[in-house]
Amino acid sequence: MTISESTAERYTLHDPDVRLMLEVRDDSATAFEELMRRYQDRLVTVLEHLVGHREQAEDLAQDVFLRVYRSRKSYIPGSKFSTWLFTIANNAASNSRRSRSRRKEVNVDSGASLSTGAFGIEQMAQAASGFMPARLADKAEMRDIVREAIATLSERQRMAVLLCKFESMSYEEIAEAMEMTPQAIKSLLSRARGNLREVLEPYLDSGSRERLQSNEGN
């Protein structure tokens, strides 16, 4: 995709991270470290919830930063820096998923949470079907429930949800990061949110939310 000069100028003017990246392009290691510090938590957070493993998320994040540095010479600001970074992250995650599939590894998507979570898919299904008594979930349990709910989404749905929720990206920015159209993102997010609503519905009422909020207040 060709990026016009005016587009590059606009992003350079409005996005300080783009300016930092331009310094990285000129081989400034300090600028690279600064960029990394600004984004490492955000990147690892999204990747951790995407792949379900902290260690794997950190490996992926390192791969992303390495790709950023390697592509510095060809960098032209055609979007916000964060959008560009998460485009690389999405590609790195997709490649990683493909190699995992080739190795026929299983359960990587939800492995960490499955191993530590108090709630499994079966319990959630029970809850959704009404067989599980409406109970008050404490904060840790609720976190596990939400993790499991996220794990039920497809990887693309999950990525779109995480970029929307954690990065507050617009549909257009998510579309750019995931190389899809904004309309496709709208549908993808709608389906994802529908799935989340179905899985989490038993926990929306019966006071669990109120209890959670009171726990957070304490």
Place this chain on the structure above:
Amino acid sequence: MSEPINHSTELLDDDLVAYLDGQLDEATARNVEEWLSRDEAARLRLRHLSKSWDLLDQLPRIAVDETFTRTTMAVVTTSVANELMQQQAAVPSSRRRRWIAVAASVVLAGLLGFVVSLLILPNPNEPLLVDLPVIQNLDQYRDSDSVEFLQLLKQKGRFTEEDGNAPE
């Protein structure tokens, strides 16, 4: 103006979710609001979508430690250093390849020139080859002392014969 009430559930959810995310244009957002004001079920659906979305705030935000930063910088530095070393190691072999290519080009050009010269330039040995039967028997022809006799032999094609037989 579109009527949201005629939307399929999927389209309805698309707009409801985009409405929650503030991603609808003004006119569509107004349509959705109008429809919500009339439809209790849609309001409930919206509430559930919104609440389930809020539950995602339970997911922890991760803060990596200094080790991650240092390790990542080390990974990047090592990788870039390796890349540079590979590039430097590749220089002699690429230079060698360039020399081989130049030498091959010179040999090829020479070969081509030779073939072209064979085709275009006259062969200096051609007249000698034509006169070979005469040259081979020159001493005998010289003894004849008669131009008429030699002309007679030429007319009979004797000088072009390759068997080299001398006149009887």
